[in-house]
Amino acid sequence: MEHSVESEYGLKNHGFYNLGRIYWNLVTPALYEQVVRFREGIIAHLGPIVVRTGDHTGRSPRDKFTVREPSSEEHIWWGDINRPFAPEQYENLKKRMMAYFQGRSVFVQDCHAGADPRYQVPIRIVTEAAWHSLFARNMFIRAERETLRKHVPAFTIIDAPNFHAVPEMDGTNSQTFILVNFGAKEVLIGGTAYAGEIKKSVFTILNYILPQECVLSMHCSANYGPSGDVALFFGLSGTGKTTLSADPTRTLIGDDEHGWSDTGVFNFEGGCYAKVIRLSRTGEPEIYETTRRFGTILENVAIGASSRRIDLNDDNFTENTRAAYPITHIPNADRNGWIDAHPRNIIMLTADAFGVMPPIARLTPEQGQYHFLLGYTAKVAGTERGMGSEPSATFSPCFGAPFMALHPSVYGEMLAARIMEHNVDAWLVNTGWTGGPYGVGHRMELGHTRAMIHAALDGSLADVETRVDPYFGLNVPVRCPGVPDAVLDPRGTWDDPEAYDAKARELRAQFDETFRPFEAFVSNKVARSCPFAEEA
Numbered sequence: 237m238e239h240s241v242e243s244e245y246g247l248k249n250h251g252f253y254n255l256g257r258i259y260w261n262l263v264t265p266a267l268y269e270q271v272v273r274f275r276e277g278i279i280a281h282l283g284p285i286v287v288r289t290g291d292h293t294g295r296s297p298r299d300k301f302t303v304r305e306p307s308s309e310e311h312i313w314w315g316d317i318n319r320p321f322a323p324e325q326y327e328n329l330k331k332r333m334m335a336y337f338q339g340r341s342v343f344v345q346d347c348h349a350g351a352d353p354r355y356q357v358p359i360r361i362v363t364e365a366a367w368h369s370l371f372a373r374n375m376f377i378r379a380e381r382e383t384l385r386k387h388v389p390a391f392t393i394i395d396a397p398n399f400h401a402v403p404e405m406d407g408t409n410s411q412t413f414i415l416v417n418f419g420a421k422e423v424l425i426g427g428t429a430y431a432g433e434i435k436k437s438v439f440t441i442l443n444y445i446l447p448q449e450c451v452l453s454m455h456c457s458a459n460y461g462p463s464g465d466v467a468l469f470f471g472l473s474g475t476g477k478t479t480l481s482a483d484p485t486r487t488l489i490g491d492d493e494h495g496w497s498d499t500g501v502f503n504f505e506g507g508c509y510a511k512v513i514r515l516s517r518t519g520e521p522e523i524y525e526t527t528r529r530f531g532t533i534l535e536n537v538a539i540g541a542s543s544r545r546i547d548l549n550d551d552n553f554t555e556n557t558r559a560a561y562p563i564t565h566i567p568n569a570d571r572n573g574w575i576d577a578h579p580r581n582i583i584m585l586t587a588d589a590f591g592v593m594p595p596i597a598r599l600t601p602e603q604g605q606y607h608f609l610l611g612y613t614a615k616v617a618g619t620e621r622g623m624g625s626e627p628s629a630t631f632s633p634c635f636g637a638p639f640m641a642l643h644p645s646v647y648g649e650m651l652a653a654r655i656m657e658h659n660v661d662a663w664l665v666n667t668g669w670t671g672g673p674y675g676v677g678h679r680m681e682l683g684h685t686r687a688m689i690h691a692a693l694d695g696s697l698a699d700v701e702t703r704v705d706p707y708f709g710l711n712v713p714v715r716c717p718g719v720p721d722a723v724l725d726p727r728g729t730w731d732d733p734e735a736y737d738a739k740a741r742e743l744r745a746q747f748d749e750t751f752r753p754f755e756a757f758v759s760n761k762v763a764r765s766c767p768f769a770e771e772a
Contacts, residue, residue: 240266241384243346247362250392250422251334256341259366261384264373264531270343270366277367281545283530284559286537287367290397292412292428293536293554295436297638299412299427305419308444312418313643325407326415330424336399343369346387347376349438351573352502355451355495359438360389364396371431371533374560376438377506377573391421391441397429416440418641431535431560435509436639439493442504444641452496452650455636457481458489458503458579460570466501466577467693468494470635471585472613476667478510479682480585480689482522488569496654502574506563512537513557515548519682522566523559532561578658581693588668589614589629591677592740594726595719596688597664597710598702602765604662605652609644609754610747611635614668629743631750645757652762663692664710671729673739687718707740708747709767744768 240260247258259270268285271277277287301321302312312318343363350356358379361372379387400411412427414437423437443453457469457477467486471477478491490503491510510523512534517524526532527546535558538550548557563569584607586593599607611632633644640647655662667685671677691697702711715721722728730736747766755763 241381243344243387244385245388247342247344250362250394251330252337252342252362253334254338256339259341259343259369261344261346261381262366262369264370267343267366267370267373271370274366276365277533278539278544280534280539281543282528284527284532284534284546285367285370286534286539286546288553289429289431289535292430294430294556295432295638296410296412296414296428296430298409300414300638301408301416302641303415303417303419305417308418311444311448312641317637318641321415322407326417326424329401329406329413329415333394333396333399333424333426336396337364340364345369345372345376346379346384346389347372347506348379349376349442349504350495350502351377351504351506352495352497355446355449355497355502357390357442357445358387359441360387360392361434362392362394364398365429367533368395368397368429368431368434371560372434374531374533374562375435375505375507375509389421391423391438393423393425393434393437395425395434397427399426401426416641418444431533432509432558435505439504439639440641442493442495443639446495447642447646447650450498452647452654453504454494454496454647455492455634455639456494457491458494458501459483459486460489460575460577461486461693464575464577465580465693466575467581467583468501468579469583469585470608471587471667472611472632472635474511475585475587475613476685477585478508478523479520480583480667480685482520482566483686484522484568485690486568488563488566489575490563490573496579500574500576500578503563506573507561508563508566509558509560511556512548512559513551513555522568526561526565527559529561529565532559532565534559578654579660582655582660582662583689583692584608584635584662584664586612586664586666586668587614588612588666589674590739590743591669591671591673591730592726592736592743593664593666593668593708594705594710594712595666595670595680595684595723596692596697596716597705597712598697599662599664599710600765601652601655601662602759602762603664603710604655605648605758605762606751606765607664608635608651609633609648609758610751611637612747614674629746631746633754643757645754648754648758661692665689670723670726672731677729684719684723688716691716691718707744707768709765
């Protein structure tokens, strides 16, 4: 028998009626039992649970909409990211969704988003699948059991993968939908079993709320060293946020989403959602071990039918295999999830598919704002629905445009102000390709990237001689402990230097074109902070 705690703020407040059984706030072992009972997944060797997400093995950005309603309309960054959805269509779709749930069992997890008590947001996740409830329990901050009865959510996410929209009637792009309604304080998700939609919906909510409370919301990982020096790692999925922040010599605050308040940095989440395809026991030991633990959810990871042993090298289902686990699975994680200290260093990670960006460069404050708004990287195969097998160069403002509810300049101005106020050192690190573009060159060696980041964080690069990159105006160290000098000069790693020049000019032209819409929102000094030598 499950020992659950039911909130006095019931599901009728969200429009649910005539439900079957309601599983309130089940603990992890009880959720395991329901996952197996409903045949949603299987238990692997050593205890993780393996699930499949069907056709959707990544996010569906073209299926995400924001309801255009009076309370939020003037704040939202409308456009291709935040596409408007009519309130009346939202209401009609929700009515049908509520009818779908009648007679069905549901799982409820009452949690919090935001580790700092001053900015903590109570949330509720209602799901039709037990494993999605376990996902929510892993990913968000668990409420104390003695407080669950009084839990009143500020936002509620309703997730029904087996309920589909009718595009001709509902105004959606497909049968899949992610609808964010800031007025109703709800998110509706249907037609997709990919659990990342739940996680990123909460992030979108915080990206709307917290900047209006003077807290910078960030798509970044964070850790701190023995002296309490905080480092932030910005980057899209696949650029190395999780891998590089899970450093055994430093304490992990969180691996993906954080807030920067007037007193310090805090994690938005209570768990991690890491890519695990071809995960290395030697290169990423802390994350590797989480895939062998009870409580971890493994999405679309291959598993032996008889042995029940997983194969992290198998990409038959997707390149975007994932592990969702509580952050306590990482031995050197901060259990509180926040620290009263401001960052000393910011690392902006880019997986350069062109193979022309330097492996590390020091940024001026103006360049920091420029590259934050530019958000250059490569989308790694599988992280979004509809992508091909190869990485593609892209620009994602704030290193997380799909989740930014407000205009990027809002987050950019807040970051620039904090960099100046707290005298933060900023760095651009290329975790992508060297020796040529994708298909010709190779990925940066993880050992070299780790050495460069360690050198940046411990001050070893503070007084090192630098050269100015002729195409991007970046100050590039000419030497770094633990890294061959030749690696630091990307042009020298190419067999054909002239081919490098052509590719660098091509990327630089994309930089100029992409940044042009932001020039009206920044100072002239920021707009001109990426000088091109041939312009002189």
